[in-house]
Amino acid sequence: MSGHHTIAETEKAVQAKLGAVPLHREQMAAVSNIHRAATAIRQHLENSVLRTSDLTWTGFVVLWVVWIWGEMETRYVAEEAGISKGTLTGVAKTLQSRGLLERLGHPTDGRLAVLRLTPEGEELMADLFPKFNEEEVFVSGPLESSEAQSLAEMLRRMVTHLEANGEQRRLDLRGDTPLPPRRSGRRAKHG
Amino acid sequence: MSGHHTIAETEKAVQAKLGAVPLHREQMAAVSNIHRAATAIRQHLENSVLRTSDLTWTGFVVLWVVWIWGEMETRYVAEEAGISKGTLTGVAKTLQSRGLLERLGHPTDGRLAVLRLTPEGEELMADLFPKFNEEEVFVSGPLESSEAQSLAEMLRRMVTHLEANGEQRRLDLRGDTPLPPRRSGRRAKHG
DNA sequence: CACAATACTTGCGGTTCCGAACTATGTCTG
């Protein structure tokens, strides 16, 4: 499990490779460590608490979001879970088939769909969440309480910043050249 | 793009839902914000710099790892990129088909394969990386230089901790009950 | 009532992803 190279070694190799290139090391280290940490943590959680309930990461996140907020419209669930609506349709279907989630029509607006946990889903989350939280404590082991707070707060600022300014930034970046189409994806029907 | 709920609102909802349950909020906020930030940052980078070269996140990470380290055995590439070796086989195939990556056999040990960038791959990375780094600066905008350092350092500690102790922790957690098989995955040929 | 806007689903084409089974190669040991 332990890597061939530690993060420190990687950062040194980057220094060697990019010694001549002007670049912003601190921000690079911060961003790449966010992803390293996210991957490592996710893998740990999947292979400890989630695996025993045969839940995928995404499945769990969706359940968690709905659990926290109670009934929730699907579009918001997708957004909170960080996945697309199309993906949510499939994931929700899987969770429904396991009897953990149910979908309801909206009483007044017929276009909306609302997700809610079934009693089984509630029970599962009530059982699972404490275990999940225990592992969050474990992975945060090397942080002081005040450090964990400060970490969370810095990340919160980054997310808020991206939510507020990311769209505009991307627009500015690509100027007037439209986004190139993806290599994959459905084609226009005809021409 | 901006969410229906801010992180602060979510944390409040959690408080309401879990008011009675004893839990460790700071660690929970830290961990969940790591994933929120990772998702938001990844989406921003995919839709700005990566999209224009039709690279996926994982494809880019693999190229990046090989670029930094030069020739590298596939098992280490997978580990550094945070993906399984099975996944790497497919990703490498894709990158090879685009002429960005090449694979070489190991001269003395016939089991090993080594990855290396093609000249086109080198060129692409030399062009792409500065742009990528610019966006890393953008997403880190709300952090002071010292904060970015401290953020990176805390995350580094978490990763190191998981690399050192994660395996044992998972073993302890599941005791003598073996890991249940995944719902998906290859089945034994016969019985 | 025509028409636009909204919300979700479906389907497509491609990628990614895991992990167990499988293949090939290397190494150890009696």
Add this chain to the structure above:
DNA sequence: CAGACATAGTTCGGAACCGCAAGTATTGTG
């Protein structure tokens, strides 16, 4: 040196995933 074991990589099954286009249904609006 043969058989056992170990290691590296590939294949494969099932699922997740995106972005987009198109389809369905519903709601809002002039």
